[in-house]
Amino acid sequence: QLTANAVDKGIYRHYMQKEMFEQPAAIAETLEGRFVNQRLLDNTFGHNAAEVFDNIKSVQILACGTSYHAGLVAKYWFERLARVPCQIEIASEFRYRHPVLAVDALIVTISQSGETADTLAALQEAKRLGAKHTLAVCNVPESSLVRASDLVLMTRAGPEIGVASTKAFTTQLTALMLLVIAIGRRFELSAEMEQKLTAELFNLPARVEAVLQLDDQIKQLAEQFSDKQHALFLGRGSQYPIAMEGALKLKEISYIHAEAYPAGELKHGPLALIDADMPVVVVAPNNNLLEKLQSNMQEVSARGGQLIVFMDETLTAEAHENMQVIKIPAVANEIAPIIFTIPLQLLSYHVAILKGTDVDQPRNLAKSVTVE
Template structure:
């Protein structure tokens, strides 16, 4: 991984490839490169470690031009971030870019070495280049060679290949990793994300699992895994927000935090009436499936996993339905007991999260009632492979640290809670109150954003800190978990989260005057319990930062800073209290001087295991 762009045209495609890579920078990467076939049918390959800007500088001093080419941003999985390990990888007159992991690469590498191939990188991808070259040398076309090569591969891949023997062609294929075609006028493109191609086209074909494509200037052909010629739907995209810009904001993350009032309106629009949840938002078959649901299994990763943990509280306390939540990478590798009539729910911003997608595939082999995905990417793999779909309509999220995706996922999960709860005795009056609270959520989030200046000043207290502890109770504990994740992701401060009642069981040993303690403290039935927990922290010299709508309950002092969050209905408190925690992590990162939108070692869409 992480980003693929390819083009076949009558014009020089170098600038198109570079622009496509820049549009994929939000995913996170550690090197970049491209390969083009020039007018004399020679491969021109340029690479750089670090940002795409390094590749641009390389091209400024050592230009490369051609009408057929491929490009890539890499996030290291095999081998360190070096120029030799950067894509494209070459085997004589063939160049390859690849997302995913070839799990049997070591075995294939040895077989190719025995044939005389010399490897210059540590990557699994170089195996692909040499394997295809060996088959082309046996007289196969580039398409045939690619088809036969991938039959040898175990793992996940999206691959794009060019060959100077076939200078007017580009071959691409996918299995377990996304790939999309972009259709132009006498020029065609391929990419791992349609955002990379929005500057050249708005017409796309989303390749299915196992598809191969033979791309030429004036035409393209798609073959399924059985090598049969197939047709796929052409989709015309009209969302101009795909070509996202930071606008007046310093970073995408800050822009996306402040977009949340409008985004939440979009998520709710058409999904609620004045008093009720409209179940059609989950699909035409949702009502019949929901009538049978007796339990819920949620599987997700990272921020989406935290959203699932919040939903567990709602499902069991409001909908009166048992709910299990599990990290996808763990779920897929254990034997699972599936209670009868359990709904399998996946949550993913991108819809391409490798572990979550693999978990869904495993779930399909089990006795789940049906599958539902909560997602932000309408053409993604999870969406295509799920029975029911709820689109969050959050719009492109460029910052690696998820913000608006999280709050919109929480809204979706609360709508699901209400829909299932009404079948388990949830009264119309309670549903009406919850729907009314959701309708007020965009305004409540707007008010929470007014805390920005206060939180900016508060963030200065974290300037020299290396560790932080986040506390919450009940449904706010997962919110504290998400706050800790945001802080560690973009400020590189080691942050942990605990249920406040767990302090005596270990975390108190860490508390001293150098350890900031962040508490999520809305006024609910656990407020007094939480106050007692925080007094334990104060007694040991800890510095408290309390987010609460009961500021008087926590008087400010040298050791206590209270951020006064306005009072909101308890059912929407998790969404509202998330906002100041997002702002805190952002401003601490600014104070620390880190790369907010592209934190080190992380990728936006984790499409490998």
């Protein structure tokens, strides 16, 4: 529901800026009432969710755009944390390739609006192919996607007016972690890991608030992009989809051509693009992939590339002439994708301001893609 408060920018210059700073409250709202005595309730997904979750053997995610990036992170979580087989596909592709569906798969669709035409059509195709169980992750309770799904997890982000998604994305990730917990405990998610994830989720609003305090620092960093036409984003593991989301945000609102790659693919082509006019943004949390990521960073630096590195504050890599480091408050690896998306949102916002674009209504784009 649009309220007077939702359409009032208040102290903020743009809706996107307001919505970025609403993320701690939005995430808290996503979590509100879902737990009893620190345990996630199955019925938060629907009255018969427990029965459905007891009988599924895998997960198939369908989504578009930013929601697809959220689903990619969820695939890492499902398989790494709980050993739940998980496939993900862009909804518009799923529709046309005559896919083979696992008999006992849970079809998970993700859409902020619940009206994304390709996602709705992909859901109908999955049903036509015999899908028995469907779940929607959505922000609009009365939407077509919610009505067409057996189970529902509302993200409760509140109205998002800026075309470039911010709080809808982080609340989707939060909601998907809830789904990973609910399904994962029926597979190989240990009780200890469930407790850890629950504690991390409860701490998440405060962690996001802390990252938002880096706004002024990132605003200064954005000046490096003011005369650039291209940018490269690198990540590994569950941070690769976050690199993809960072590149999409920069494209959408600053009109800079940006691409994201898994860092290990750098030598397989993108390295040819690296020069002083191609800034490279690296998402480098403190995890077991860091050593290889650092070698990628050295390859970029040796070729005169400008590196902008968002890394865990516990790491020791120091800035030098070709590398700027933004330290992100330390967080558990499992939750890191949610935290590391925040500075990339802030970066794209401040670059767009410098470029003088229409941040809330970028050219050629619509908030909800209701046509095919």
